[in-house]
Amino acid sequence: MPERTPVVIFGAGGFAREVLELVNDINADERRYEVLGFLDDRESMWGTSLNDVPILGGIPWLTEQPRPVAVLLGIGSPATKHRVVSRLRGVAGSFPSLVHPSVVMSKRVEQGIGTIICAGNIWTTNIRLGDFTTTNLACTVGHDVQLGSWSTIAPGVNVSGNVTIGEGCDVGTGSAIIQGVTIGEWSVVGAGAVVARDVPSNCTAVGVPAKPIKHRDPGWQLA
Numbered sequence: 001m002p003e004r005t006p007v008v009i010f011g012a013g014g015f016a017r018e019v020l021e022l023v024n025d026i027n028a029d030e031r032r033y034e035v036l037g038f039l040d041d042r043e044s045m046w047g048t049s050l051n052d053v054p055i056l057g058g059i060p061w062l063t064e065q066p067r068p069v070a071v072l073l074g075i076g077s078p079a080t081k082h083r084v085v086s087r088l089r090g091v092a093g094s095f096p097s098l099v100h101p102s103v104v105m106s107k108r109v110e111q112g113i114g115t116i117i118c119a120g121n122i123w124t125t126n127i128r129l130g131d132f133t134t135t136n137l138a139c140t141v142g143h144d145v146q147l148g149s150w151s152t153i154a155p156g157v158n159v160s161g162n163v164t165i166g167e168g169c170d171v172g173t174g175s176a177i178i179q180g181v182t183i184g185e186w187s188v189v190g191a192g193a194v195v196a197r198d199v200p201s202n203c204t205a206v207g208v209p210a211k212p213i214k215h216r217d218p219g220w221q222l223a
Contacts, residue, residue: 004034005096006067009074010084012040012050015134016074020051022098022118023072029101036069059087068093073114073132078150078168078186079221081132085114095132112149130167148185166201168221175210186221 007023009016016038023033037056040046045055062069071092075081085095095114099105105123112131117123120138127141130149135141137155145159148167156174159165163177166185171177173191183189184201193210204214 004031005070005094006034006036007070007072007096008036008039008056008062009072010039010088011074012038012042012045012055013074015076017051018118019072019074019098019116020053022100022116025100025102025119026098033070033096038074039071059091062088062091070094070096072096072098073116073134076134076136076152076154078152078170081134081152082150082168082221085132118155124161136173142179154191186216186218 009019023035026032035053037054038050039058039061040055041058046057048055071088073081075084097111097113097115099117100119102119103117103121106125108125109123109127111129114132115129116134118135118137121135122140124143126143127145129147132150133147134152136153139153139157141159142161144162146164148165148169150168151165153171154173157171158176160177160179162180164182166183168186169183171189172193175189175191175193177195181195181198183195183199186202187199188204189195189210190206193206194208196209199205200212202216202218202220203212205212
């Protein structure tokens with residue numbers, strides 16, 4: 001039997017617990033990962049457990065291990081993912097990508113590192129995902145979609161064909177993105193929105209049809 005990859009999940013919130021269940025579902029089909037525990041920056045949580053799995057410590061815990069340990073991100077916020085990975089580079093052994101066994105996906109989907117695709121998704125063809133993208137439960141993604149690195153798609157989102165979602169976007173629960181639309185980098189789409197026209201970078205767009213209601217300065221995610 002092939003040796004399982006040792007992994008830790010960074011984060012100790014709700015999505016981190018969902019990532020644990022995703023790993024368990026993958027292991028039920030093929031035992032690929034050995035979950036050592038969670039990591040979190042909050043020292044008050046160290047030495048406790050989450051869903052019967054220990055919270056081992058923070059990032060320094062990785063430097064003390066005698067063997068490389070892979071890291072899975074249990075984080076939803078694109079900006080937080082970006083900041084955490086900048087600290088993990090050179091410390092984490094690797095950043096595996098996870099795809100739930102129930103996902104329907106063609107062979108013409110290209111994934112970057114550290115991507116997470118949760119249960120119930122349908123992905124069609126000629127789709128490209130950047131690094132550390134997260135797609136939550138029960139989303140549909142059409143042909144020729146490009147999803148930029150760090151982006152997060154919340155549950156129940158429908159993305160039509162030929163859509164470009166820029167780096168660092170946060171697309172809210174139950175929203176719909178119409179054919180051919182571009183969403184600029186580091187923008188937020190509100191829950192239930194219908195994106196029928198292009199959305200500029202660094203803004204929040206809400207409503208039916210979605211319209212920008214807030215604009216941020218470029219680089220806001222680095223603050």
